[in-house]
Amino acid sequence: MRAALWLIALFAVAVAAALFAGNNQSTVTWFWSPYRVDMSLNLAIVLVTLAFVLLYAALRALSAMLQMPQQARRWRLQQKERSMNQSLLEALSHLQAGRFLRARKAALTALSTEQALTNGHSPVPYGQQLAATANLLAADASHALQDSNLRDQHWQKALEILPVPGSTQDAEIREGAQMRAARWALDDRDAAESLRRLGELPLGAARRTMALRIKLKASRLAGDTINALDTARLLAKHRAFSPAASASVVRGLLLASIRDARDTSSLQHFWLSLDEEERAMPEVAIPATERLIDLGGEAAQARAWLLPVWVHLLDHPGQRMESHLPKLVQVMQSCLAKLDGAWLARMEAAANANPHEPRLQYLAGMACVQRQLWGKAQQLLTRSAPRLEEPALRTRAWQRLALMAEHRGDMEASAIAWKLAAQATVVLQDNPSLYD
Numbered sequence: 349m350r351a352a353l354w355l356i357a358l359f360a361v362a363v364a365a366a367l368f369a370g371n372n373q374s375t376v377t378w379f380w381s382p383y384r385v386d387m388s389l390n391l392a393i394v395l396v397t398l399a400f401v402l403l404y405a406a407l408r409a410l411s412a413m414l415q416m417p418q419q420a421r422r423w424r425l426q427q428k429e430r431s432m433n434q435s436l437l438e439a440l441s442h443l444q445a446g447r448f449l450r451a452r453k454a455a456l457t458a459l460s461t462e463q464a465l466t467n468g469h470s471p472v473p474y475g476q477q478l479a480a481t482a483n484l485l486a487a488d489a490s491h492a493l494q495d496s497n498l499r500d501q502h503w504q505k506a507l508e509i510l511p512v513p514g515s516t517q518d519a520e521i522r523e524g525a526q527m528r529a530a531r532w533a534l535d536d537r538d539a540a541e542s543l544r545r546l547g548e549l550p551l552g553a554a555r556r557t558m559a560l561r562i563k564l565k566a567s568r569l570a571g572d573t574i575n576a577l578d579t580a581r582l583l584a585k586h587r588a589f590s591p592a593a594s595a596s597v598v599r600g601l602l603l604a605s606i607r608d609a610r611d612t613s614s615l616q617h618f619w620l621s622l623d624e625e626e627r628a629m630p631e632v633a634i635p636a637t638e639r640l641i642d643l644g645g646e647a648a649q650a651r652a653w654l655l656p657v658w659v660h661l662l663d664h665p666g667q668r669m670e671s672h673l674p675k676l677v678q679v680m681q682s683c684l685a686k687l688d689g690a691w692l693a694r695m696e697a698a699a700n701a702n703p704h705e706p707r708l709q710y711l712a713g714m715a716c717v718q719r720q721l722w723g724k725a726q727q728l729l730t731r732s733a734p735r736l737e738e739p740a741l742r743t744r745a746w747q748r749l750a751l752m753a754e755h756r757g758d759m760e761a762s763a764i765a766w767k768l769a770a771q772a773t774v775v776l777q778d779n780p781s782l783y784d
Contacts, residue, residue: 425470432461439485452489458482480506480521484528491532503529523553530562539570557588573608577601602632612645628656630672638679650683651691662698674738677707684718692719706735710745717748726752743772
């Protein structure tokens with residue numbers, strides 16, 4: 349449509365010009381003493397137009413000729429700037445490809461080109477950011493080449509180039525330099541220096557995923573499991589790992605914190621810092637309770653820690669229950685002292701609800717022993733002892749049956765029970781990994 353309108357307008361102009369030129373009888377007289385020149389108006393218009401075109405072309409040609417030195421200088425500067433950018437890209441590509449010597453050489457080439465432009469009073473607008481980035485690339489390559497002195501020199505130059513306070517981009521480059529220094533310190537196994545570098549970051553930068561990853565590794569290297577645990581929780585919240593990996597990392601740190609507890613008060617403080625979901629994890633609650641018992645904690649408190657796990661495993665039977673029940677039973681039998689009626693009722697209910705689970709029968713029998721319910725204890729232990737797969741539990745069951753038989757005066761039954769306990773003990777000694 350637009351082309352059609354232009355074509356119509358062109359025809360209209362052509363028709364108007366033809367009508368004007370065809371019917372124009374005017375003349376123009378030029379007086380140049382002592383001459384007189386007469387010509388038609390059409391010819392005069394053509395000559396004036398040609399003169400204007402020639403004058404305009406001459407002025408443009410003269411301007412282009414006078415600007416040739418400036419154009420040549422601008423072209424040389426563009427070539428240098430392109431070469432500088434190309435060197436920076438080469439440094440980055442070589443660094444990613446693992447060609448560290450070439451990466452450092454290309455970064456130094458970019459720095460020398462930028463310095464030449466600055467000395468020639470033709471600095472590029474982004475020269476400071478480019479020089480800082482090139483220094484960081486050279487420092488990274490030097491770190492990979494185990495040249496820590498040159499690495500630190502380039503890192504320091506990168507920070508000195510950028511103004512403080514600068515633009516947003518300057519601040520981001522400085523934060524990136526701090527993170528790189530923290531990672532370098534971590535590679536050098538200097539956890540304290542790595543954490544110090546991270547501590548110099550602004551609050552917003554310190555909570556970024558990259559900084560948190562470095563902090564997690566540095567905290568684990570320094571043995572600061574509490575700080576590492578908090579960092580791992582933040583990373584899990586930010587979805588920095590897959591759900592399975594996050595759970596594995598957090599679980600490992602929780603277990604390390606449990607092992608690091610040196611008294612019951614520190615272990616209780618750690619337990620209170622956990623959320624309900626973590627307290628209900630068998631992988632955490634069972635080792636924590638076992639550690640509490642080893643440190644001399646109260647049996648009632650140990651049973652309170654195990655209650656969520658007990659309820660969860662019995663309400664959701666399956667593979668998870670099969671994997672954690674043996675350890676749960678072992679820990680539960682070590683905290684049966686001063687057993688209250690509520691727990692005895694829970695254990696009896698679990699044994700009655702799971703008649704084919706000998707470990708629950710065994711635990712209920714040991715609980716009855718603690719409450720001096722000898723008849724019920726013998727019934728439960730006699731039913732569970734032959735079916736127990738764990739040699740340690742089977743040994744304890746036969747030993748308890750032997751003692752109860754001695755107490756009744758049934759020496760024959762006691763001898764048989766002691767014999768079966770000895771056989772289970774031999775199996776456990778021959779295969780200690782059965783109950784690890």
